Amino acid sequence: MRFPRLIILLAALLALAGCSGQRSVTVIKLAHGLDQSHPVHLAMAYFGERLAAKSGGTMRVDLYSGAQLGSERECVELLQLGGLGMTKVSSSGLEGFAPEFRVFGLPYLFRDDAHRWAALNGPVGQEVLLSAEKRFLRGLCYYDAGTRNFYTVNRRVEKPADLAGLKIRIQESQIALRMVRALGAAATPIAFAELYTALQQGVVDGAENNPPSFHLSRHYELCKYYILDEHTAVPDVLLISTHLWNNFTPQQKNWVQEAADESAVRQRELWGGATEAALAAVRKAGVEIIAPDKAPFRDRVAAMQADVAREQPMIGALARRIEEVRP
Numbered sequence: 519m520r521f522p523r524l525i526i527l528l529a530a531l532l533a534l535a536g537c538s539g540q541r542s543v544t545v546i547k548l549a550h551g552l553d554q555s556h557p558v559h560l561a562m563a564y565f566g567e568r569l570a571a572k573s574g575g576t577m578r579v580d581l582y583s584g585a586q587l588g589s590e591r592e593c594v595e596l597l598q599l600g601g602l603g604m605t606k607v608s609s610s611g612l613e614g615f616a617p618e619f620r621v622f623g624l625p626y627l628f629r630d631d632a633h634r635w636a637a638l639n640g641p642v643g644q645e646v647l648l649s650a651e652k653r654f655l656r657g658l659c660y661y662d663a664g665t666r667n668f669y670t671v672n673r674r675v676e677k678p679a680d681l682a683g684l685k686i687r688i689q690e691s692q693i694a695l696r697m698v699r700a701l702g703a704a705a706t707p708i709a710f711a712e713l714y715t716a717l718q719q720g721v722v723d724g725a726e727n728n729p730p731s732f733h734l735s736r737h738y739e740l741c742k743y744y745i746l747d748e749h750t751a752v753p754d755v756l757l758i759s760t761h762l763w764n765n766f767t768p769q770q771k772n773w774v775q776e777a778a779d780e781s782a783v784r785q786r787e788l789w790g791g792a793t794e795a796a797l798a799a800v801r802k803a804g805v806e807i808i809a810p811d812k813a814p815f816r817d818r819v820a821a822m823q824a825d826v827a828r829e830q831p832m833i834g835a836l837a838r839r840i841e842e843v844r845p
């Protein structure tokens with residue numbers, strides 16, 4: 519009996535000695551609400567790869583997709599409490615945490631993609647990105663979420679008047695609420711993960727989102743019309759809890775920021791193809807894609823835009839600065 523015990527003790531000591539020579543690994547949990555084949559998820563997987571490479575394996579990202587750890591709002595709240603390291607949400611979902619993000623919910627804010635990226639990557643975009651830091655949320659980068667378009671279960675929409683009386687799901691965003699009302703429909707905030715059932719049960723008659731999210735959420739199984747009115751271009755945001763960030767060494771902060779920036783570049787490369795593929799897939803499944811004249815939509819929201827700018831001067835000022843950006 520004594521001999522095996524000695525061996526066990528020795529083995530344990532050796533194992534311990536082995537451990538002391540190993541570097542510890544900092545694991546970052548990153549949770550979000552999208553599907554694993556979504557270009558935004560693929561970009562976050564790339565973020566993890568880059569971070570592991572830069573840190574020589576001393577930092578690792580564990581990804582949790584599909585709202586496994588909660589809705590966007592719940593994940594943001596977990597970051598604030600320090601219970602989760604990172605998340606990725608739509609800017610719209612941040613409106614309640616940092617009002618600056620409301621500016622991106624304004625319809626037809628960007629003239630085109632070049633204008634949008636010059637604004638997001640320039641001083642005004644970076645200021646908004648860091649505006650939630652006092653609320654324990656540090657923005658690391660923007661991801662492309664394309665343009666948002668209406669989709670409906672069974673109403674063919676070609677002009678704003680066709681939206682009259684429809685119940686449209688929105689994100690938790692007061693700007694989206696005002697926009698949908700200005701277009702003549704009723705707005706109902708619902709978490710993204712609960713929307714499939716809400717459409718199925720007739721709680722809402724439609725929603726709005728970019729093509730990859732419309733496709734990968736399988737909402738197209740229930741909604742037969744997708745209307746390319748391109749009312750907003752609300753970017754996604756990669757966030758880290760300041761409870762975690764503030765404990766990093768300057769070197770770790772650099773690695774994380776660089777990996778995020780590289781993932782943002784990769785994500786924008788993936789976006790165009792993913793959008794085309796999503797539109798082709800839903801069309802094949804029988805969805806009618808309608809390309810309406812955008813002018814009547816733009817006209818219908820003009821007064822609402824002016825009201826927001828007057829009532830909320832900080833948002834008005836940000837919108838003006840964005841307008842002045844020249845790519």
Ligand code: GCU
Nearest residue numbers: 551607608663689710731754
């Ligand atoms: C986009 C965005 C998601 C968001 C979703 C929504 O797809 O990328 O982060 O959850 O819109 O409408 O809720």
